[in-house]
């Protein structure tokens with residue numbers, strides 16, 4: 172049980188690779204992109220996930236990537252300020268908490284750099300899994316003791332082994348695009364949001380104000396091809412065609428953005444995260460949606476527990492992984508729905524749910 176294949180090199184995949192390598196496993200990661208993918212919104216590392224990072228010895232490095240937000244405001248379609256806060260932000264929550272908010276791609280790169288001896292197969296994907304036998308689109312077929320799907324909301328491993336996505340996904344009726352642009356509003360460690368009836372979003376400065384990340388979202392359930400990025404850009408352009416404020420300039424930058432990312436806000440709920448020697452990690456098995464603010468933390472904690480249990484006893488590892496993680500996952504997924512009902516803002520139980528798992532020692 173020492174030879175593991177992981178599909179997906181974002182957060183869960185590289186974090187699991189790190190912990191498996193530390194426990195003497197041989198690890199291969201297959202990633203559909205040509206390299207580590209850029210982009211994604213500011214994400215948060217909270218509660219037990221912060222402890223996972225500390226146990227990796229990466230706490231100071233994590234904090235050095237902090238977005239260091241000073242606060243946020245909300246404006247109307249003409250740019251008039253409606254609300255301002257220097258204690259909370261919409262993306263990261265309470266600014267005085269120990270949570271660390273950083274860009275998704277910075278965290279992914281940090282995790283990638285942390286592990287030695289991991290074999291990465293970029294620009295490739297799994298085409299079939301039959302017991303230990305795995306075939307790839309490009310690489311030659313190989314055998315692996317364990318196969319992990321850490322390949323996100325639209326997981327390929329889940330589709331191949333567990334069944335079609337439609338059996339497990341719930342669309343929450345919101346959609347979000349995220350991309351990088353020059354800091355065209357001149358924001359200083361600041362985020363500004365504007366919400367219309369159907370479309371809305373925000374802009375936050377990033378990387379010491381050198382650039383910004385733009386969030387553009389709309390309500391409703393829309394069919395879209397999650398591989399067709401140009402069609403997704405067109406969809407956003409159509410939805411925001413008559414929106415006011417800074418959106419016309421944001422749209423111009425959208426067409427040039429190298430890291431445009433669009434998806435529905437959805438959850439994945441499954442009765443079991445494993446089948447045979449295949450197991451799911453992070454968004455692939457239990458996506459909470461951006462409304463939970465906990466997708467990254469769940470992936471980090473999941474990676475730590477899965478690796479710890481595999482090192483302890485492979486015969487019970489998947490069962491123990493679920494026993495330890497499932498209550499925490501369900502609480503976070505349920506919280507996302509409550510946040511949605513609360514207009515997207517965290518409810519009072521947020522801190523308790525975030526900290527509802529005590530990390531095992533391995």
Ligand SMILES: Cc1cc2nc3c(=O)[nH]c(=O)nc-3n(C[C@H](O)[C@H](O)[C@H](O)COP(=O)(O)OP(=O)(O)OC[C@H]3O[C@@H](n4cnc5c(N)ncnc54)[C@H](O)[C@@H]3O)c2cc1C
Pocket residue numbers: 178179180181182183184201202203204208209210211212213214275295296297321322323324325326327349432452453454455460461466467470
């Ligand atoms: C580019 C990008 C931008 C994102 N932006 C946001 C955002 O703005 N807001 C938000 O809340 N969440 C966003 N996410 C999701 C967020 O990263 C996760 O919710 C969370 O961090 C858990 O990570 P994960 O590793 O489980 O899944 P993900 O971060 O989704 O990573 C999945 C990885 O699997 C890879 N992959 C997918 N299909 C295949 C395949 N067939 N074969 C091999 N590899 C495959 C993907 O390229 C990706 O690297 C984004 C993810 C990505 C990849």
